[in-house]
Amino acid sequence: MSSKPRIVITGLGLTAPNGNTLAEFRANLLAGKARIAVIDVRHMGPQPAGVCDFDATKWQKRKEIRNGTRVGSISIFCAREALGDSGLDWDKVDKSRVGVYLGITEHGNVETENEIHNISQFGNDTKYWTHHHNPRTVANNPAGEVTMNMGITGPHYTIGAACAAGNAGLIQAAQMLQLGEVDVAFAGGVSESIHTFGIFAGFKNQGALGAHEDPTKASRPFDKHRNGIVISEGGAIYVLERLDDALARGARIIAEIAGWCINSDATDAVLPNPERQTECVRMALQRAGMKPQDIHIVSTHATATALGDIQECTALRAVFAGCPETRINNTKSFIGHCMGAAGALELAGNLPSFDDHWVHPTINIEELDPECALPGLVINQPVKVSRVDAILNNSFGMLGINSALIVKKYGVA
Amino acid sequence: MTKEDIKQVVLDIIADIAPDEDLTAVKPEVRLRDQLSLDSMDFLDIVMELRKKHGIEVPEADYVQLASLDSCAEYLHPKFEAKGK
Numbered sequence: 001m002s003s004k005p006r007i008v009i010t011g012l013g014l015t016a017p018n019g020n021t022l023a024e025f026r027a028n029l030l031a032g033k034a035r036i037a038v039i040d041v042r043h044m045g046p047q048p049a050g051v052c053d054f055d056a057t058k059w060q061k062r063k064e065i066r067n068g069t070r071v072g073s074i075s076i077f078c079a080r081e082a083l084g085d086s087g088l089d090w091d092k093v094d095k096s097r098v099g100v101y102l103g104i105t106e107h108g109n110v111e112t113e114n115e116i117h118n119i120s121q122f123g124n125d126t127k128y129w130t131h132h133h134n135p136r137t138v139a140n141n142p143a144g145e146v147t148m149n150m151g152i153t154g155p156h157y158t159i160g161a162a163c164a165a166g167n168a169g170l171i172q173a174a175q176m177l178q179l180g181e182v183d184v185a186f187a188g189g190v191s192e193s194i195h196t197f198g199i200f201a202g203f204k205n206q207g208a209l210g211a212h213e214d215p216t217k218a219s220r221p222f223d224k225h226r227n228g229i230v231i232s233e234g235g236a237i238y239v240l241e242r243l244d245d246a247l248a249r250g251a252r253i254i255a256e257i258a259g260w261c262i263n264s265d266a267t268d269a270v271l272p273n274p275e276r277q278t279e280c281v282r283m284a285l286q287r288a289g290m291k292p293q294d295i296h297i298v299s300t301h302a303t304a305t306a307l308g309d310i311q312e313c314t315a316l317r318a319v320f321a322g323c324p325e326t327r328i329n330n331t332k333s334f335i336g337h338c339m340g341a342a343g344a345l346e347l348a349g350n351l352p353s354f355d356d357h358w359v360h361p362t363i364n365i366e367e368l369d370p371e372c373a374l375p376g377l378v379i380n381q382p383v384k385v386s387r388v389d390a391i392l393n394n395s396f397g398m399l400g401i402n403s404a405l406i407v408k409k410y411g412v413a
Numbered sequence: 414m415t416k417e418d419i420k421q422v423v424l425d426i427i428a429d430i431a432p433d434e435d436l437t438a439v440k441p442e443v444r445l446r447d448q449l450s451l452d453s454m455d456f457l458d459i460v461m462e463l464r465k466k467h468g469i470e471v472p473e474a475d476y477v478q479l480a481s482l483d484s485c486a487e488y489l490h491p492k493f494e495a496k497g498k
Contacts, residue, residue, distance in 0.1 A: 061433045063430070063431055066432065128465060
């Protein structure tokens with residue numbers, strides 16, 4: 001990608017179940033603090049879930065919150081926080097040259113389920129179906145809500161990419177910046193999935209919904225006794241710019257997008273394919289001009305399903321054998337699976353490693369599954385390393401979508 | 414239900430759908446749109462809440478009757494009476 005403009009991260013805003021700022025999120029990752037609640041899911045009762053507690057009224061009027069969606073509020077909060085973090089002089093930014101590209105796993109289930117429930121209280125008479133349904137459920141909703149809140153007149157849309165969506169949003173933004181379509185991009189991933197019972201019921205009936213008497217231990221990737229996914233909400237939105245533009249305005253550069261790949265298994269709707277995952281990671285490395293040894297942290301996608309974790313470990317073993325300096329971790333063990341936000345949040349929690357040289361662990365491993373025993377796996381306690389120059393962020397999703405995104409410390413050759 | 418009661422019913426609905434608005438000084442004779450930040454979707458919300466909470470139907474041709482609190486009261490009063498309210 002050397003012939004194309006270099007793309008850098010200059011701002012970040014997030015909400016995670018265990019933090020509403022990067023500092024808070026990072027501190028909890030290093031301290032081993034998970035935060036998973038038990039919520040009452042319609043038709044299903046109590047279920048573990050990751051719940052965000054950001055203050056939506058910080059950036060939205062109450063009417064905006066009422067008329068919009070939960071994921072719209074998550075997106076606006078993250079985008080506004082990212083803007084503040086970026087140091088952009090917003091009044092002087094040409095809003096027609098700003099794009100919003102948000103990854104989503106799904107959208108519309110929450111509102112549709114709510115309305116089906118609503119009209120069930122009125123004999124299923126559709127004249128009680130809200131006129132807000134369509135603007136709330138169009139697939140571009142979360143990105144569109146951001147543009148309306150912030151007065152952005154450039155392009156906006158969402159990228160539907162199952163649980164690879166967080167990476168996909170960032171990749172889309174990088175590509176649009178390289179093409180010159182926009183000068184500033186707000187990009188990442190968002191999810192409101194805890195508010196739809198269908199996601200819970202679907203995973204439950206697939207035998208893939210995590211459970212534990214202690215909800216903070218329900219999400220336990222790589223543990224021998226893992227039993228499935230903990231569903232969470234959240235968001236992480238980045239400000240991306242071309243390097244030259246960022247330097248020209250004296251921006252603080254958080255990291256550089258070094259390379260990426262998205263590919264497809266073309267094999268099974270739900271069971272991942274380690275061969276395609278391996279190809280995805282290798283292609284991302286090739287495009288970044290890197291060798292496996294250059295990656296110091298691999299942020300895994302592992303969701304704590306019985307087979308999925310093993311498949312990813314198989315792929316990583318193939319690529320990173322003989323890489324003693326490559327550490328491997330996982331964020332879902334702290335916050336569950338934030339679906340469309342997962343990849344973007346999981347990358348965010350690792351970015352401070354470029355400066356503090358700590359690698360946060362994967363937690364909740366009481367008995368490591370031998371099939372997941374990767375040499376570089378950071379288990380239960382953070383480790384201090386001599387340097388972190390590059391992070392590989394894996395995010396995979398249903399229908400066999402794989403994504404690998406590599407970011408590197410700015411200034412490293 | 415008196416016309417004053419009906420005005421309060423409408424104000425209560427507006428308080429729900431436009432929670433940022435200060436409703437303490439709404440003038441009953443002035444168009445709601447001229448004194449509050451309300452759009453067409455908000456008026457559809459008023460219609461929906463009248464339907465849900467009070468069983469009152471407002472045909473689309475009559476939406477104009479909801480322009481002000483006074484016109485709401487005039488228009489809705491016989492409908493509430495017909496409901497025995």
